[in-house]
């Protein structure tokens with residue numbers, strides 16, 4: 489299967505200059521394409537016959553009008569501007585489909601810079617890799633921070649985060665061996681935790697941001713004290729970007745570990761197919777996943793389940809996984825976010841809210857029986873007073889004391 493690898497590059501100063509030039513060309517071409525499309529849209533308002541140019545039309549126009557006047561285009565690989573035009577056209581397609589907002593012009597130094605390089609012909613390969621270094625067209629041999637698999641590279645993307653450079657390449661790899669008889673698993677994307685699985689495992693949210701935020705505040709203050717345009721100010725800005733990149737990396741790492749664990753050790757992985765907007769509305773504190781995006785979580789699971797020969801099942805987004813009793817499956821009641829513990833009034837089953845939801849997700853199949861919502865919600869315990877940070881047993885005991893005067897309930901502790 490084709491897998492993409494991303495690793496850090498260790499370029500020398502000359503190579504960094506070349507990288508920046510390539511990014512500049514890609515950015516220029518992107519902005520040119522964006523302007524041409526905006527112009528076509530404007531003219532279309534009065535003339536219906538005006539067509540939105542395709543990526544190929546944009547490239548023809550770029551070669552005819554821009555490249556002749558800007559000879560520095562020829563100093564970088566021709567694949568970079570071409571890919572930038574394809575990207576701006578795709579961004580507009582997404583905008584026309586109302587999937588994303590209107591593409592904006594790229595500003596120098598603001599957004600994450602990147603450019604694309606392509607493999608040349610067999611006789612004259614543009615990209616080759618000896619394990620420790622990678623050869624890039626018009627740039628030369630660049631050192632790699634860690635070895636890459638020695639496989640045929642089709643194309644690559646070089647990008648910058650803070651002041652580090654990265655390369656992403658697509659390679660053909662063989663699927664790893666996996667154990668037979670792996671169980672299936674349901675995953676609840678937690679509010680307090682990163683995720684809770686139906687076998688009772690809890691994946692905590694990385695506390696990276698809180699730890700780093702103190703240093704971040706200090707650095708931001710330092711930036712505001714420095715003179716605009718000074719070297720010291722730009723140094724402080726880079727220091728902030730580095731911390732942001734580090735926080736993002738810690739979060740990414742937590743999600744990668746979670747998705748690898750899920751795909752590698754289970755034959756079937758079931759997750760809720762949540763719409764990203766609905767997800768953020770209901771899961772305000774969902775931490776790392778809200779940060780990286782549900783899309784990224786799903787994307788990783790998609791390719792990792794393929795890699796480890798397991799199956800990803802998306803549970804219907806209207807399945808009330810937190811409301812149904814995972815023990816008897818016949819009871820359902822409202823579960824506001826403050827309720828951390830699920831108590832079934834039919835069978836007396838008592839469980840942590842997220843674990844109960846994960847178990848329901850694991851049980852799910854197309855056409856599963858969904859009970860009507862019970863009107864007697866009075867039995868559900870509210871534990872806002874005792875705090876959700878205490879152990880479950882302690883929460884239950886406090887909640888039971890509160891409930892003791894009103895109604896006797898059966899509780900089973902585990």
Ligand SMILES: [Zn+2]
Nearest residue numbers: 813816832835
């Ligand atoms: Zn029950």
